[in-house]
Amino acid sequence: MVSYNDKITLINYFRSVAERELCSIVRSTHDYRKQASKINTVIKDQKDCTIDEMLQTARHSRWSNEYVLDCVLHITYASYVVMLEFRNKVWPYEYMAFARRIGELWEPFCKETFSYPVKKLRLINPPDFDEVQEDIKRNASNYINSLSVDYQTKRLLHYHYSIPWNLVDSGGIQLGLDLHFSQNGINYNCDFKSGFSSNEKGNTNRLLLVASIYRFLNQNEKTLLFVRQREDENNHYLQTLKNSGYWDVFCADDAYAKMYEFTGFNLRLWLNENATWSDDISNELYLHLQNKDLLKYLTW
Template sequence: MDIDINLRNDKAGLLAYFRSRANEIVSELALLYSAADYKKKASALNKAIIQSKENLLSIVEETAKNQHWTNCEILECVLMITYANDVVMLESRNAVWQYDYMAFSRRVGELWEPFCKLCFKYPTTRIASFIPPLFSEVKASLTTEIATYIDRLVIKTEEKSQLKRYYDKVWGLVTSGEIQLECDLHFTDGTTKYIVDFKSGFGSNEKGNTNRLLLVGSIYRNIETENYKCLIFVRSTENNHYLTTLQNSGVWETSCGSDTYSKIRRFTGFDIHRWIENHVDWMNDFAPQMRETVTHNDLQNYLIW
């Protein structure tokens, strides 16, 4: 396969390349796994197909650097490679272990987040990634701040100690351990630091995740030394009361569907929605067997990006 800037428009060539790679991988795995080990075989197949994508991307990035491609040109190539690889990965897994609706909806949802995040890896704007703070650091800073405030109060030493004990009890109620402040994406535009959580959709089992996001968002909101803003990017426009809870919390700014793509364009400078409309066509790009599975099990709605 020729590695040049024209890859960004060569969907057919990339699909053919990854299908050939998948056939090679399946042949190798047939020597390692029996038909009864289809779950292990499917897992190994997914990993190998993803690795073939990473190998191609590393060559593309090296070529792009040598030929001085723009970030937009690199991104268009990377998106096409990623999408073609996703198509073949879904096909190959289905051939080994046919998808049911739960596994299929979850897998397609999992593919959406890293796909969108590529826009932030190759932006045309001046955004940059940053390392999120550790909870231990935030807790220590807030504890010092409270302790300093209490020490300045004109009250007895005993009362100061009691207030500090009460403060420690509150931390104990909040958590019995460390809280993960790292989310899906962290970037800054030089003025504001954005914390982003991607979500394919809010279904029936989101209580735990919602409570965690409320806690994490509240912690970021109370870090006064930095200007943090928490965002939730949702693919689906059909969500439930858990998203409404986050929308009404005052700590997370949420967007769904086309609004999410508008936000991505605003921050990165790339119109990912237009790219998807022009290039993503799952049903026509799938091989016949995969297309039959999707149609027979009525899975088309899960392919709406």
């Protein structure tokens, strides 16, 4: 029986699962990339299964929302520790891969506090751009038809209005972000970002476009950006978003404070007390990261 909020027990449990599967994975393929992918999948599947088992127990025993979330975070964190360890066994981490991986794990970890919130909120689906587009066209068409002008003028107005829409590739515009939820009558559309580097121009332009569409849709639509790094660790692309008027940007501890405001759970405090990466990872991984000067990236 796994203790669902005992970090050490959980880490050892996931290690035993990974050790059991690693030999067969190594025998099945000599491609270290495939080995890494397979061992990650094994650990993730076991993490999902463990959470499902915990939720069944929670429903039967009527655990509080906060206790359930605490268990989800412990299970997820323990799986991350072991995922990093065993990926490193088959494909040792270099700088870019490790820095990117730590950032990739951060987003779904933060989102758990919204999936199992202490305060009341509702996860929602993002709007479909094709439906948004048709609604805008319909309203504009009705307005043009209502004007006190002759038929030829109306046809000309419809034609000129259609030109920019013909230039838009609707299939290329996705309004889905990392997280969408509703609370107190407001829809929040959120993106999580580990940090902004020199190659973020395309992503920045997309975020500006998406946020501008949300702003047009409804005054009750808000777009939020949560950034793992401190503001001074990011480049000018973050400032572009912050100064645009379309995004409310929260970095580092400010991001955790805002999440706390929405979810009622202090993730910053939880991480301070439980996410002691350097103490929790294996000696093998610790020495590898130390030799590669990568320990500094073990921070959330």
